[in-house]
Amino acid sequence: MNQIDPSNARIPIGSAGATFGMVNGAVLFIGTLAGACCTVYADLFPGSNLAGLGLWVATAWVAGIFVLLFILGHHESNVQDHRFLGRVKWGAQLLRSHAGYAALVLFMLGASVFSVYSKQVNDTRGTSVLKNLATSLGKLESATGQARLAAERAASSADSTERKAVLLLERTGRIEAAVTRDLKPRERLARNGVAWTSENFSTALIDRDVETVRLFIEAGWNVRSAAPASEGGNALGQFAGHPRVADEAATVTIVRLLADKLDLTAPEAHFRALPPMNLVSVALMRCNAGVVRALASRRQRAARSSH
Numbered sequence: 001m002n003q004i005d006p007s008n009a010r011i012p013i014g015s016a017g018a019t020f021g022m023v024n025g026a027v028l029f030i031g032t033l034a035g036a037c038c039t040v041y042a043d044l045f046p047g048s049n050l051a052g053l054g055l056w057v058a059t060a061w062v063a064g065i066f067v068l069l070f071i072l073g074h075h076e077s078n079v080q081d082h083r084f085l086g087r088v089k090w091g092a093q094l095l096r097s098h099a100g101y102a103a104l105v106l107f108m109l110g111a112s113v114f115s116v117y118s119k120q121v122n123d124t125r126g127t128s129v130l131k132n133l134a135t136s137l138g139k140l141e142s143a144t145g146q147a148r149l150a151a152e153r154a155a156s157s158a159d160s161t162e163r164k165a166v167l168l169l170e171r172t173g174r175i176e177a178a179v180t181r182d183l184k185p186r187e188r189l190a191r192n193g194v195a196w197t198s199e200n201f202s203t204a205l206i207d208r209d210v211e212t213v214r215l216f217i218e219a220g221w222n223v224r225s226a227a228p229a230s231e232g233g234n235a236l237g238q239f240a241g242h243p244r245v246a247d248e249a250a251t252v253t254i255v256r257l258l259a260d261k262l263d264l265t266a267p268e269a270h271f272r273a274l275p276p277m278n279l280v281s282v283a284l285m286r287c288n289a290g291v292v293r294a295l296a297s298r299r300q301r302a303a304r305s306s307h
Helices: 013-044 050-072 086-098 099-123 129-180 185-191 198-206 208-218 235-241 248-259 278-283 291-305
Strands: none
Touching: 050 086, 050 099, 086 099, 086 185, 099 235, 198 208, 198 235, 208 248, 248 291, 278 291
16 A cells, blocks of 8 residues: 655544544643652652753653654554654654644643643742742832832932032032122121221221221212211311321321322311311321321322422
C-alpha cells in the first residue's frame, strides 16, 4: 500500500476525536506522572523548588512531545512506517500541515507543565503563581506611580527653585542698587548717626566738624538756627564766640561754607543775650583769633578776586 503524505491527510471528525482522545489521555498521563514525581520530590526535600529540577523538567517536556508525536503517528493514514522514529516523523509532519491542531497539542502540553509548576510552587511557598504575578504587577504599577509622582514633584521643585532664584536675583539687584546709589546729604548724616537738630548743627560748628557742617548746609539747613537753649543766641554766635583751640584750616573752610549762604558782614550772629552783630565783631569781643584770621583771609581773597 502506498504511503500517504501527511500534509495531504485530512483527519475526519470521528478520527480526529479518537486521535484527540489518545493525545488527551497521553497528556493527562504525562502531567499526572510529572505531578506525582514533583510531589514525591517535594516531600523528600521540603525546602526545594522546581528550579532545582529544571534540566529534568525540560527533558521530560521534550520527551512528552516525542510521545505525543509517536501517538499521532498511529493515525490510520499511516499504514507503512510503524517504527518509533517513523511514527514520530509522521506525527510531526501531520502537525506541521495542521497548524491549528498543533497549537492545540502544544497548548495542552504547556498547560500540563504549568499545572505541575504551579502545584509545586504552592506546595513549597504556600502561595499562587498567578497571585504572585498579580502582586508583582500591582507593585510595579505602584512603583511606576510613585516614580511619576516623584518626577512631577521634582519638576515642581525645579520650577519653584527657578522662581526663587529669579526673585533672589531681583532682590539682590535692588539691594545692590540701593547700596551703590549716591546718598543724599541728609541720608549721609543719618548714616553717620547725626540727628537733624539745631543742637547738632551748633555742635558741629563749635567743634569745627567740616564734613558734618557741609552735609547740613547741602541738605538745606538754615544756618541762622538757634543755639541750644542753655547757651542762648544762635549757632553763628556760638561759632564766633567760643575761642576753642582748633584747626584753623577747618575754621577757614567753615567760613567759606557759611559765606555761600549769608553775608558775613551782616549782623547775623547772636551770642547769648547780646544784640545781633556780625561774625568778626563777636569774634573780637570773645578774643577768638582763629575766626578773625579766617574772616580776614576770606576778605582778602574776595578782594583779590574782584580785581
